[in-house]
Amino acid sequence: MTEMEIITRAKDLLTAQFGEQVVIAEERSGLQPALVIGGALLPQVCLFLRDHEATYFDFLSCISAVDDGVAAGTFTVVYHLASIPHRHQLTLKVIVENDRRLDNLPSVPSVHAVWRTADWHEREAFDLMGIYFEGHPDLRRILLPDDWEGYPLRKDYEEAELYHGIAIK
Amino acid sequence: MEQMSTAVDNGKSYQEALRAYEARLAAVGAEEMVINMGPQHPSTHGVLRLQLITDGELVKEVIPHIGYLHRCFEKHAESMNYGKTIPFTDRMDYLASMNNSHAFVMGVERMLGIADRIPKRIEYIRVLVCELNRVASHLIAIGTYGIDIGAFTPFMWCFRDREHIMNMLEWASGSRMLYNYIWVGGLFYDLPVNFEERCAEFVQYFKPKLVELDELLTKNQIFISRTANIGVLPADVAINYGCSGPMLRASGVRWDLRRIDEYSVYPEIEFDIPVGKGEMGSTGDCWDRFKVRVDEIKESVRIIEQCLERLTKELKRTADFDPRAMVPKKVNLKAQDYYVRAENPKGELGFYFVTEEKTDIPKRVKARGPSFNNLSVLPELASGVLIADLIAILGSIDIVLGEVDR
Numbered sequence: 358m359t360e361m362e363i364i365t366r367a368k369d370l371l372t373a374q375f376g377e378q379v380v381i382a383e384e385r386s387g388l389q390p391a392l393v394i395g396g397a398l399l400p401q402v403c404l405f406l407r408d409h410e411a412t413y414f415d416f417l418s419c420i421s422a423v424d425d426g427v428a429a430g431t432f433t434v435v436y437h438l439a440s441i442p443h444r445h446q447l448t449l450k451v452i453v454e455n456d457r458r459l460d461n462l463p464s465v466p467s468v469h470a471v472w473r474t475a476d477w478h479e480r481e482a483f484d485l486m487g488i489y490f491e492g493h494p495d496l497r498r499i500l501l502p503d504d505w506e507g508y509p510l511r512k513d514y515e516e517a518e519l520y521h522g523i524a525i526k
Numbered sequence: 527m528e529q530m531s532t533a534v535d536n537g538k539s540y541q542e543a544l545r546a547y548e549a550r551l552a553a554v555g556a557e558e559m560v561i562n563m564g565p566q567h568p569s570t571h572g573v574l575r576l577q578l579i580t581d582g583e584l585v586k587e588v589i590p591h592i593g594y595l596h597r598c599f600e601k602h603a604e605s606m607n608y609g610k611t612i613p614f615t616d617r618m619d620y621l622a623s624m625n626n627s628h629a630f631v632m633g634v635e636r637m638l639g640i641a642d643r644i645p646k647r648i649e650y651i652r653v654l655v656c657e658l659n660r661v662a663s664h665l666i667a668i669g670t671y672g673i674d675i676g677a678f679t680p681f682m683w684c685f686r687d688r689e690h691i692m693n694m695l696e697w698a699s700g701s702r703m704l705y706n707y708i709w710v711g712g713l714f715y716d717l718p719v720n721f722e723e724r725c726a727e728f729v730q731y732f733k734p735k736l737v738e739l740d741e742l743l744t745k746n747q748i749f750i751s752r753t754a755n756i757g758v759l760p761a762d763v764a765i766n767y768g769c770s771g772p773m774l775r776a777s778g779v780r781w782d783l784r785r786i787d788e789y790s791v792y793p794e795i796e797f798d799i800p801v802g803k804g805e806m807g808s809t810g811d812c813w814d815r816f817k818v819r820v821d822e823i824k825e826s827v828r829i830i831e832q833c834l835e836r837l838t839k840e841l842k843r844t845a846d847f848d849p850r851a852m853v854p855k856k857v858n859l860k861a862q863d864y865y866v867r868a869e870n871p872k873g874e875l876g877f878y879f880v881t882e883e884k885t886d887i888p889k890r891v892k893a894r895g896p897s898f899n900n901l902s903v904l905p906e907l908a909s910g911v912l913i914a915d916l917i918a919i920l921g922s923i924d925i926v927l928g929e930v931d932r
Contacts, residue, residue: 387862387863387864388636388637388862388864389863389864389865391863415765415766416765416768417768418768418865418867418874418876418894419865419876419878419892419894421878421890421892422892423880423889423890423892424890426889435863435865435878437865437876437878437894441765441779441781444786446865448865462540472766472767472768473766473767473768473902473906474766474767474768474899474902476902477898477899477902478768485600489540493543494543495543495546495547496540496542496543497543497544497547498544499592499593500592500593500596500931500932501593501596502593503544509598509601510600510601510604510890
């Protein structure tokens with residue numbers, strides 16, 4: 358199956374199961390087409406795509422958090438799925454609006470119950486981009502120290518002068 | 527989307543997991559003990575720190591702490607153009623730099639749309655150096671695994687043979703470990719004159735050494751006792767944890783991206799994909815992971831021989847061959863996003879690019895390191911094992927911290 362056929366089939370299955378509103382948009386212009394999914398239903402959508410015999414996305418390759426820029430006012434979380442038996446791939450995106458305040462992180466439900474590998478990927482996205490994953494069992498920073506301030510991969514991040522009295526700039 | 531911002535209303539809840547973790551350690555009872563392993567301990571293969579909650583000799587829980595080698599690859603990549611990022615990719619899995627840059631370059635070439643116009647000689651040279659690097663990486667994995675278990679000789683032998691590969695790659699690229707040899711659209715230089723002949727000599731030298739290694743370690747009763755039936759990873763758990771590479775194949779899943787995605791010139795090359803069969807114990811145990819790597823070295827040697835065959839015959843060097851002919855002066859991409867994956871010695875290496883119009887600097891580059899995902903299964907594998915077995919399990923995962931932390 359080509360990537361276009363896979364994405365069409367996945368979209369048809371999802372709208373039949375969850376209704377029209379679950380797929381917010383489709384991106385078909387690039388090299389890899391993607392489905393934009395509403396965040397609220399994400400864990401159910403992922404579980405469905407993992408277990409349905411026609412899709413069977415049992416392998417989560419990667420979760421990437423993307424800062425769309427200060428002007429856009431959104432963050433995108435991108436899920437790259439792969440199916441080992443079918444040998445096909447699918448890209449899901451969740452777009453979250455956010456005002457960039459550090460006490461109001463963009464929030465997406467965790468898919469750790471679907472793929473256990475999401476545990477560390479989500480911790481990394483929380484650590485570096487400041488995405489909050491609801492229902493994650495252990496959402497601590499993973500690469501940076503626990504007392505680090507700010508989320509370095511954000512476009513508006515400004516590094517501190519000092520960390521525990523050590524000049525880091 | 528409006529429902530999503532309701533769960534968090536104040537900054538304090540972002541610290542909840544940290545408080546829970548501290549409470550877990552504070553609640554360690556009189557029967558238990560917290561042992562700190564690493565980050566400066568040779569058996570952690572770099573700067574990995576493990577917190578073990580033990581009950582006597584038994585490990586009840588493992589809490590990995592990573593990030594000691596975090597070098598901000600993704601942030602750096604957002605501030606420079608694609609060509610300048612290649613040396614940074616070399617430093618991720620520093621035992622397999624060629625494979626890293628190959629994956630990165632492949633992604634950029636596909637976005638540029640020049641991937642199928644790269645001359646065959648360049649692709650064959652890329653595969654040749656990548657497979658040499660794969661052999662070198664697996665030799666380290668095997669050698670250091672021996673020393674983890676207590677066998678010293680294989681370590682010396684593996685490093686001796688690896689040194690030949692390092693010397694060859696240094697001859698080609700000018701650098702011993704961090705090459706910056708594979709460029710977008712081409713190569714830094716053509717192979718040095720007589721490289722193919724010297725490489726063929728190395729293959730002849732190396733084949734009997736593999737037999738010796740088999741006799742010394744693979745069939746060694748002490749080694750088998752320490753690794754068979756230890757750290758058994760069932761295939762479904764491996765897939766669910768995102769394990770890839772030898773780690774996944776040892777659990778019996780025939781999954782190799784060189785065959786699945788058929789990238790570069792791999793479709794033209796004959797090789798098999800070794801999988802774990804549970805010969806000495808159960809499928810997916812430490813011995814299987816070790817054996818898959820040994821068998822993969824043999825397959826890589828086969829690939830190297832086929833590359834040499836073609837590079838000395840129909841793709842022979844010519845005076846006017848310029849490996850930089852297709853290297854773009856400026857990588858001009860339209861706004862798009864693309865996820866590229868490739869089979870590294872450790873598993874699936876992925877790069878996710880988000881590019882912008884009118885600039886040769888990416889908006890976002892995310893690196894998916896295979897070691898990062900392979901390591902994440904450790905708490906699952908290591909709960910309830912002996913402390914000595916934990917070392918055997920960790921060694922069999924074959925992590926490189928440069929890639930775990932990026």
